[in-house]
Amino acid sequence: MPVQKKKVLLAPLDPVHDIGLKMIKRGLEQAGHETLLLPPDYSHEEIIKAIIDNKADVVLVSRTLGYGVAEILGKFIDLAEAAGIRDKVKIGIGGMAIRPELAAELGFDAGFGPGTTVQEALAFVEGREYIPDEVKGKKIKKDITEGYDYTFKNKSIEKLLDSIVDGILDYVSDKTTAAVQRAELRKKILESQNESEKQSLRMEYSKLCDETVRAFYDSGKYREKTRPLSEAELTSLNNYVLEVNSRMNPLKLQHTEENPVVFIQYGTGCPFMDIAHIKSCEAWGADGVVHFDPSWGARTEGFFEGYITHEEDGSVITYENLKGIKDSLSPSTLWQVRAHRGLNTPETVLLAGKIGADLTKINIAYGSLGGGTDPERLTVDAVRAIKYAAEYNMPFDVVTNEELCGVPAFKAFAGMLIVSKLGLRLGGRPILQPLFCYSPEVMVSGQMEDNYVDFNAAKIMCLRNIVNAPIWCGAPIGFLTQTEDRVQSSLMTALHASLASSLGVDAISIASADEAFSGGPISVPARIDTLRATQSAFRFFGKSDIVPTKFAETWAREIESGIETVLESVAKNGNFVDALYKGLLGSREEGAYPGRAGSGTVIKK
Amino acid sequence: MAFIIGAAGTAKNTGKTTTTSAILDELYRENILIGLTSIGYDGEEVDNITGLPKPRLFLKKGSIVATAEKCLAAGSAEYKIMESTDIVTPLGKIMIVKITEDGLVVIAGPNKSSELRCILNMMTQNWKCEFIMVDGALNRIAPMVETDGIILATGAARNTDIDELVSETWAYCELFNLPEVSAEEKNIIHEQTKICLIKHDDIIKTLDYGSLIDKKSVDSIKEHIKKITTIYIPALLSENMLRELNQTIGSLWDGKILIVRDPIKIAAGGNPQNVICEISTLLNSGGKIKVFKKMPILAISVNPFYPLYRYENNNYEAGFVDADELFSKMKKAVPVPVVDVKRQGVNVLISLIKTHF
Numbered sequence: 001m002p003v004q005k006k007k008v009l010l011a012p013l014d015p016v017h018d019i020g021l022k023m024i025k026r027g028l029e030q031a032g033h034e035t036l037l038l039p040p041d042y043s044h045e046e047i048i049k050a051i052i053d054n055k056a057d058v059v060l061v062s063r064t065l066g067y068g069v070a071e072i073l074g075k076f077i078d079l080a081e082a083a084g085i086r087d088k089v090k091i092g093i094g095g096m097a098i099r100p101e102l103a104a105e106l107g108f109d110a111g112f113g114p115g116t117t118v119q120e121a122l123a124f125v126e127g128r129e130y131i132p133d134e135v136k137g138k139k140i141k142k143d144i145t146e147g148y149d150y151t152f153k154n155k156s157i158e159k160l161l162d163s164i165v166d167g168i169l170d171y172v173s174d175k176t177t178a179a180v181q182r183a184e185l186r187k188k189i190l191e192s193q194n195e196s197e198k199q200s201l202r203m204e205y206s207k208l209c210d211e212t213v214r215a216f217y218d219s220g221k222y223r224e225k226t227r228p229l230s231e232a233e234l235t236s237l238n239n240y241v242l243e244v245n246s247r248m249n250p251l252k253l254q255h256t257e258e259n260p261v262v263f264i265q266y267g268t269g270c271p272f273m274d275i276a277h278i279k280s281c282e283a284w285g286a287d288g289v290v291h292f293d294p295s296w297g298a299r300t301e302g303f304f305e306g307y308i309t310h311e312e313d314g315s316v317i318t319y320e321n322l323k324g325i326k327d328s329l330s331p332s333t334l335w336q337v338r339a340h341r342g343l344n345t346p347e348t349v350l351l352a353g354k355i356g357a358d359l360t361k362i363n364i365a366y367g368s369l370g371g372g373t374d375p376e377r378l379t380v381d382a383v384r385a386i387k388y389a390a391e392y393n394m395p396f397d398v399v400t401n402e403e404l405c406g407v408p409a410f411k412a413f414a415g416m417l418i419v420s421k422l423g424l425r426l427g428g429r430p431i432l433q434p435l436f437c438y439s440p441e442v443m444v445s446g447q448m449e450d451n452y453v454d455f456n457a458a459k460i461m462c463l464r465n466i467v468n469a470p471i472w473c474g475a476p477i478g479f480l481t482q483t484e485d486r487v488q489s490s491l492m493t494a495l496h497a498s499l500a501s502s503l504g505v506d507a508i509s510i511a512s513a514d515e516a517f518s519g520g521p522i523s524v525p526a527r528i529d530t531l532r533a534t535q536s537a538f539r540f541f542g543k544s545d546i547v548p549t550k551f552a553e554t555w556a557r558e559i560e561s562g563i564e565t566v567l568e569s570v571a572k573n574g575n576f577v578d579a580l581y582k583g584l585l586g587s588r589e590e591g592a593y594p595g596r597a598g599s600g601t602v603i604k605k
Numbered sequence: 606m607a608f609i610i611g612a613a614g615t616a617k618n619t620g621k622t623t624t625t626s627a628i629l630d631e632l633y634r635e636n637i638l639i640g641l642t643s644i645g646y647d648g649e650e651v652d653n654i655t656g657l658p659k660p661r662l663f664l665k666k667g668s669i670v671a672t673a674e675k676c677l678a679a680g681s682a683e684y685k686i687m688e689s690t691d692i693v694t695p696l697g698k699i700m701i702v703k704i705t706e707d708g709l710v711v712i713a714g715p716n717k718s719s720e721l722r723c724i725l726n727m728m729t730q731n732w733k734c735e736f737i738m739v740d741g742a743l744n745r746i747a748p749m750v751e752t753d754g755i756i757l758a759t760g761a762a763r764n765t766d767i768d769e770l771v772s773e774t775w776a777y778c779e780l781f782n783l784p785e786v787s788a789e790e791k792n793i794i795h796e797q798t799k800i801c802l803i804k805h806d807d808i809i810k811t812l813d814y815g816s817l818i819d820k821k822s823v824d825s826i827k828e829h830i831k832k833i834t835t836i837y838i839p840a841l842l843s844e845n846m847l848r849e850l851n852q853t854i855g856s857l858w859d860g861k862i863l864i865v866r867d868p869i870k871i872a873a874g875g876n877p878q879n880v881i882c883e884i885s886t887l888l889n890s891g892g893k894i895k896v897f898k899k900m901p902i903l904a905i906s907v908n909p910f911y912p913l914y915r916y917e918n919n920n921y922e923a924g925f926v927d928a929d930e931l932f933s934k935m936k937k938a939v940p941v942p943v944v945d946v947k948r949q950g951v952n953v954l955i956s957l958i959k960t961h962f
Contacts, residue, residue, distance in 0.1 A: 045818045045843050045874075052814060071616050074743035075873070077716070081747035082873035083816040083841040084798070086717045100695040104646035104673065105742045107716040110695050 003126050006033045009056040011047045012040040013063040013076070020094055020116070021062045027118030028125060044076050048083045058125045059091045061108075070106060077107035092124050139250055139332035141358070142261050142287065144506045145395045145429045145470045154466045154560065160567035161421035168422055168576045172383045174605050177598070178208040178301055179377075180384045183346035186303070190319065190354055202305075209302025216304050223296075226316060229271065229307040234324075237272045241328045244279045248330060251285035253531065255538040259501045261334065262534060263509040264527060265476065267292025269310035271321050275328045280524045284531040288334030288358075290475075290509060291325065293317045298342025299372065299597045303351075317344070319351055326355050334358045339385055340399055341371030343598050346384040353392025359431075360389050360396045362423070365415025365585050369592035370402035375580035377598035382419070383426070390427035397433040397472050398423070404479070406440040406591030409459055410562025415585040417563065418576065420469065434459045436473035436496055436508070438480040440591070447555060452481060453499055457548040458555035460503040465560055473500045476511035486513035486529050493530040494537035501538065502546040510534060607640070607729040608961040610756060610903060611739040611749040615773070618762035620908035620946060621741040626662050627951040628738060628756075628958070633665050637962065640734030642671035642714035642724055644749065645742025646696060661709045662740070668704045669732045671724045673697045673713040682708030687732060692720045701727055712740055718748045725751055736958070750869050753961075754901040755781075756954065760908030761926040767934055774905055775938045776877035779884075781868040781902040782940070786895045794837045794864065794897065802826065803835040815840035818874075820849060827853045830861070837864045837897075844875020847883045851890075858892030867898045904942040904954055907935050 008028055010021045025035045038050055051059055063073060073093065080086050093103055094112035103111025110124045123130035152158035185205045192198045206217035215221040222228065229237070253262050264286045266274045278289050294314025307324060308316045315321060322337060329335055336359035339348035345362065352360050364382045368375035389396045398419045400412035413434065420430035436456050442448040447455040456473075463471060478496035482489035490513045500508045512522045513529035570579040579585060586592030612628075614621040625641075632639055641664065664670065664682055674697030677684065683706030692699040696713045701724070704710070715721045721739065728734045739752055744763075749755050757777060764770040786794075793806055800812040800822060810829055812822050817838050823846055826836060842865050851858075865871050871880060884894055909931050913924030928945060936943045942953045 045845065048816070048841070049814075049818050052816075071744045074745040078745050078747040078869075078873040079841060081718060082870045083818070084839070086747075087719050100675075101646050101713075103695040104713045104716065107645050107742065107745050107748075108695065109693075109716070 003031075006057040006125050007054060008033050008035045008058045008060065008125055009047075009051055009054060010035060010037045011042065011050075011059060011061045012038070013061055013072070014040065014095065021060060024060060024094075024118055024121045027122055031122055031126075033125060044079050047076075048079055048085065051080070051085055051089055052083070056089055059089055060094060060121065060125075061091065062094045064096045070102070073106045073108075081107075090124070090127075092121070094121070139252055139287070139330070141332045141334060143395075144261065144334075144359075144431055144472060148468055148470050150424055151468045152466065153468070154564075157417065157466055157564055157567060158421075160564070160571050161417055163571050164418050164567065164576055165422045165425050167574060168379060168383070168418075169425070171575065171577060172380050175380045175602050176605050177377055177380050177602055179343055179346050179381045179598075182208050182302060182344070183350045183384065183388070186347050187350055187354075205302070210300050213300060213302035213304060222308070223304070225311045226304075226308050229309050233272060234307060237275065237324070240272075241275060241279070245330070248279070248283060250282050250330060250332070251535065253285035253287070253535040253538060255535075256543050258504065258543060259538045260473075260497070260505050261287040261507045262497070262531070263288035263290050263334070263336065263472075263507060264531075265290040265292055265509060265511070267294075267313060267315045268521065269294070269312055269315055271307060271309060271315060271324055274315050274325060277522075277524060277527065278325070278328065278333075281527055281531065282330050282333055284528045285535055286531060287332070288336060288507070289329070290336045290361075291315065291317075291322070291338060293338065293348075297344065301343050301598075303344055303347060317348060317351065319355070322351055322355050322357075326357070336361060336397075339396075341367035341373055341378070343373065343377070343381075345378065345381040346388060349385040349388040349392075349394070349396075353388055353394055357394060360385075360394050361399055361433075362386055362389065362396045363398045363400070363416065363419050365412070365419060365580065366399055366402045368580055368595050369407065369415070369586045370405045372595035373597050374599040374601070375594050376577045376602050378595075379577050379580075380602050383422070386423050386426045386428050389423075395429040395431055395470075396423065397431040397474070399433040399474055400435055401475065402586050402592055403435040403439045403441060405586070406444075407586035408441045408562070408590065409434070409439070410559045411566050411586050411590070413459075413463070413559065414563045414566035414570065417466070417567070418570070420467075431470045431472045431506070432463050432467075433472045433474045434463060435475070435479070436477040436500060438478075447551070451549075452496070453546060454548045454552040455555055456496070456499060457503055457552040458559060460500075460505060461552060461556035462559040462563075465556065466563070470507075471505040472507035472509070473505050475509040476515065477508050479511065482511065482513075482515075484514075486526055489513040489515075490529040490533035494533035497534040498537040498541045499546050502541065502544075607725075607734050607737055608958065609725060609737045609739065609752045610754055610958070611644075611741060611752040612906075613741040613746045613749050613755045613757055614744055615757065615759040615777075616744050616763035618908075618910065618912055619758040619760045620906055620910070621758045622662065623908070624756055624758055624906045624944075624946050624951070624954075625738050625740045627946045628954055629662065629664070631951055631955045632736060632958070635959070635962075637735040638667065638669065638733055640669040640671070640728045640732070640737035641710075641712065641740070642721070642728070642737070643712040643740035643742060644714055644721060644745060645716055646673075646676075646713040662712060663708070664704045664710050665707045666704055669701065669728055669734050670704060670710055670712065671699055671701050671714055671728060672710065674700055676711040676713045677702065680708060680710040682706060682710050688727060690724065690727070692723065699724060701732060703732075714739070716742075716748065718750055721748045721751045735962070747869055747873055750867050750898075750900055752900070754903040756904045756906055757902050758906040758908065760931070761911035761924070762908065765911055765924075765926050767926060767931050770931070771934045771938045773877055774935060776881040777872065778902055778905075778939045778941060779881050780872050780877055781900060783865075783868060783894055783896045783899075785899040786864055786897055790835070790864065790895070791897065794839070797837060798839055800826075800839070801837040802829045802833045803837060804833050809833060817842050817846045817850070819846070822846070823849045823853055826850065830854055830857050833861070835862045835864060838870070839866050839897075840870060841874050842871045844880050844883065847871075847874075847880065847887075851883055851886045854890075856890055858887055858890035860891060862893045862895060863887065864895050864897060867896050867900050869900065902941055903957060904944060905935060905939055907931050907943060907945050908947070909945070
């Protein structure tokens with residue numbers, strides 16, 4: 001049925017802010033309606049007279065709200081009513097701070113706040129119910145690895161990687177660990193339908209754990225500074241999630257399809273608090289969230305069970321904690337559970353996979369050189385973990401945070417490429433995660449003296465020259481460029497995000513504005529700071545590029561050749577694990593110390 | 606017949622809802638079926654603009670409420686939907702519900718006179734309400750024309766200058782106390798929607814507008830003034846045009862009658878003190894002014910509270926003017942009962958309401 005053409009009077013009651021009306025005017029005219037924009041200096045009576053004289057069907061008033069303005073608008077509506085036109089004319093109000101509740105209070109027929117689309121105003125004018133464009137605004141979960149075939153452009157690097165990976169697989173073939181066995185037991189526990197069988201599997205499991213975890217299975221004792229969440233807390237959490245989800249309308253950070261997906265990291269210790277942070281970040285546009293566990297979790301053999309809260313940083317990994325978090329997520333949110341370091345790597349990936357995580361994180365080189373786990377132990381565990389990642393179809397990033405210890409990028413990248421190639425060989429989908437920040441290496445050697453652009457760009461260019469693989473800049477971007485000043489921190493995050501986007505990366509992890517220097521809990525407003533800053537930066541740059549200087553290409557070539565040299569030395573050494581101990585992928589002088597947790601625990605099959 | 610009263614305010618935060626709430630609390634002691642609606646949205650926990658807490662309405666089992674669909678879930682009272690109407694507000698369709706379990710309600714009623722009339726008819730005819738309170742919204746007053754009388758809530762939130770506030774309230778009382786037309790006069794004009802120029806019993810000219818808001822209409826009236834006895838304005842009479850009329854007609858008012866539809870049609874059009882001033886000019890020139898339909902102010906409710914803006918923290922906090930001074934000056938100035946609900950309760954209002962049962 002054709003829409004009846006309407007006569008719409010646009011009345012700015014505001015001397016300055018009538019731009020919204022002008023935009024709506026254009027939209028209404030395009031839809032064939034007749035519009036008349038009144039000058040902004042009309043008195044109320046003149047507007048009423050114009051409505052009568054022009055036989056307007058609809059009036060749209062714009063006005064920014066402040067104290068006392070509500071009364072002015074109420075008076076206008078009274079005037080329209082007293083003049084007897086209220087039944088003949090629909091009157092809508094638009095402006096900053098206008099919401100439907102306020103429109104109702106003011107006596108208007110509809111209220112249009114910030115972000116109102118022309119379509120919404122059009123629906124009001126035409127007397128239709130406004131149905132938002134679901135597809136346009138809807139967030140869709142993105143597969144970061146889509147479109148990458150992992151073709152190596154640098155064939156000599158590929159050849160070296162293949163030979164190192166052969167060595168790793170050969171090395172681990174006759175070895176296992178308690179972590180591998182625990183993961184297998186956990187799988188059986190989760191899949192068993194029989195409670196007594198589950199119980200006996202638990203007993204078997206507990207024997208493979210450290211004292212603190214065994215005490216939990218034997219006598220229900222919790223680790224210090226942890227406790228189970230109460231029934232009341234869980235009910236309240238459930239209600240909170242239901243209530244929040246019912247009114248969630250998440251923002252989208254990306255302005256163009258080239259902008260990367262944006263991850264935030266959480267791990268307050270309390271699953272309830274985590275979920276509150278996640279929901280806030282989702283609402284403000286985060287596309288993905290990364291689970292951080294406590295540092296002691298990485299050095300403890302075995303996992304607890306149940307909903308457990310921890311009074312310090314890091315949220316305890318249990319099936320129930322992870323499931324609770326997963327169940328609270330919006331459907332479009334990517335969820336990563338980290339397993340890149342520590343003594344529970346295979347079981348972490350298993351749990352993540354069983355619960356339906358989208359991503360995990362595994363890196364032998366970082367986990368053993370910067371993460372504190374014994375290189376041999378982590379190598380055996382990681383191979384099993386990568387197999388689980390492949391089994392549950394979870395891509396995993398290979399993070400290079402050993403750079404933060406002082407390891408130069410080319411060495412960290414060599415480790416990253418080895419684990420990535422290992423991942424490919426085992427059927428996984430690795431994501432390269434270079435550090436995208438002010439790393440200690442450049443503080444010493446000066447590549448960022450002039451700008452933060454060139455060296456970060458060099459890293460991405462180098463990786464692109466080597467292999468066609470997805471890149472996720474970490475973690476968090478801009479780390480060590482941020483200060484306790486939230487504006488400064490947000491700006492640095494936004495600029496790094498823009499640079500990453502300009503370089504065409506697939507994902508970024510961002511910090512909150514108070515993360516680096518919070519000295520305490522991270523606050524939700526500070527999270528919103530960086531999300532908003534990133535969104536604004538994406539809007540600002542659009543599809544335009546940030547152009548690095550000629551140094552970027554020079555350094556990209558230098559890093560690539562450095563990687564090749566390192567890989568040659570590792571291949572020549574013949575044993576990857578031994579190369580880690582020897583410092584070929586990062587030496588003690590550079591700040592990389594082979595970890596000791598789990599040392600001597602590898603078992604010959 | 607149900608008795609319907611409105612709680613209208615001169616500004617936000619003048620105590621409309623506090624007054625409504627206090628009246629309801631008292632009336633629940635009586636054995637009458639109470640109805641509640643409003644002419645806008647009210648019932649938010651904190652003020653939309655200042656962020657200060659606002660009173661909410663507590664209703665008891667059995668009450669009938671007309672409110673927008675989206676407000677139903679927001680309250681704590683249990684309810685049963687009795688009737689769904691076609692009246693749409695920014696917060697959804699108006700529903701008529703019966704409270705089945707005591708609790709708080711959020712009220713957003715119809716925002717136009719015609720719709721309020723329709724809702725009030727449903728509440729009285731279909732659901733047999735004996736007493737209906739119509740809660741106000743902001744400083745809006747126009748739809749209250751459908752009530753049997755209003756309680757005007759005013760206070761420091763409107764003006765912290767007590768003398769000014771009292772003077773304005775007095776002017777409102779004067780306006781709402783204008784005499785009603787005779788039955789004969791009513792017969793002549795009751796169906797007219799445009800300004801009529803009348804000679805005794807005959808309408809000799811009808812103008813283009815129902816409202817007197819333009820100079821051209823004033824000129825038309827001047828042109829015919831010597832031939833007519835009465836001017837009837839069925840819609841808005843603005844303060845500016847009444848002044849214009851006085852200046853144009855001057856001494857020719859002598860013996861002439863100006864009729865406006867109701868007090869609201871003149872109160873909505875300007876500052877009440879200025880309007881009263883113009884009316885005095887008209888009366889002093891020998892003219893008369895009447896209303897087609899009277900709508901009394903039953904009482905004045907005064908509130909010493911106002912939102913005090915703090916520059917230091919860009920926030921509002923509660924401020925108060927001298928409550929005793931406000932009350933005593935108001936009581937002295939106006940011809941109707943005055944109450945300060947928070948300090949004295951609403952007994953005066955309740956006795957007044959009870960005279961109608």
